[in-house]
Amino acid sequence: MPTIETVFSPALIQHHALENRSVVIIDVLRATSSICYALFEGARSLMPVSTPEDCLRYRTLGCLCAAERNGLKLDGFDMGNSPLEFSRDLVQGRDIAITTTNGTYALLESRSANRIFIGSFLNLDLLAHYLMMENQDITLVCAGWKNKVNLEDSLFAGALASKLNDFEIRCDSTLMAIELWENSKDRLYEVVDRSSHARRFKRLGVDDLPVCLDLNRCPVVPEYLGDRIVAV
């Protein structure tokens, strides 16, 4: 029986062996939601990069460039990190270089894994279905906020884990995440609205909770292959 583990912060990745496992990167607010949205809207690929400077270099290759730091789009980029910015008329058929505060960091820290998928509430059911078909050991990696644990990524880990029947749960983080999800799923918006990230959004005037909590709006299975994320 394959196993499932959960890592609540990128700072804990080093204490979990990822070799020979499939990893799901989770950054609900908002990198992995934006990636799912962009691929569903027809983007060809997304390239996660570490810094805004690296990101802009891809413009010469014809890429769109997306950059967010501390919740805000950076000047001079085509988009920031709000899913709704990745609209079909803008992204269809395009490659997009992207750098964000937490999501791309978690992704780049997980490269020792066998396969890397992208999870968000937007692709929950299809991703769960795909992972059950694959039947490999899975580690759910929450991007958190600057290495701190956050609520919305932990909740999504619980949502996904609760759907993965016939996986053995050997770690307490997964138990905790499932418990949180089961007790929150009927009032998801209300629970996430109390999170530190939702409060940060309010300060910044960002209103992305509704789209990021819109379950199964974008049924895609994004995988990180080579240097880019594509829909498999």
Next chain:
Amino acid sequence: MPTIETVFSPALIQHHALENRSVVIIDVLRATSSICYALFEGARSLMPVSTPEDCLRYRTLGCLCAAERNGLKLDGFDMGNSPLEFSRDLVQGRDIAITTTNGTYALLESRSANRIFIGSFLNLDLLAHYLMMENQDITLVCAGWKNKVNLEDSLFAGALASKLNDFEIRCDSTLMAIELWENSKDRLYEVVDRSSHARRFKRLGVDDLPVCLDLNRCPVVPEYLGDRIVAV
């Protein structure tokens, strides 16, 4: 209004500033339970040390020596890390050097805090009462298991946080811990019995869950002062 934060693993301490804050170290299974038990049974002090070798040096000073690794008492020591080993007839009036897998590590990693207290289900209510009187910013530090997050320490963090009225909760870990506690408190034994640590205990033949979940059995407020933990 003072603030409360929660750190789910010692590996995350570096991402939380502890300066000018009171810290509560939590290692329910079993270091902080044993410390509360020992002080309640009349021990004069406990000295947390990093290694078994360091621990044994204190014998020449007349100390009892307690050492546990991977759940088991080490040979040649007076006791391991089971609360019931710290009985009154053995510990009354004595100083005890102690080294454990996780609890002493979390303690030593938190030394930048202003004050350091010891929390367990055995001293929950009195500790909460004391912290409310003190009215300082508080960080709850879960010892976990070898830097991984564990269920029982997170649950205790939620229990303590839920009792600290008039503290501002600004971190998602605290929200998660309270949510877990509120949904588990009426079936605490059953929930903790599913944890990875409880499963480890079963493999080792350790039966310490009942004493470690015995709420308010040992009403003491242990504080780490200088190089030793005493009841304040």
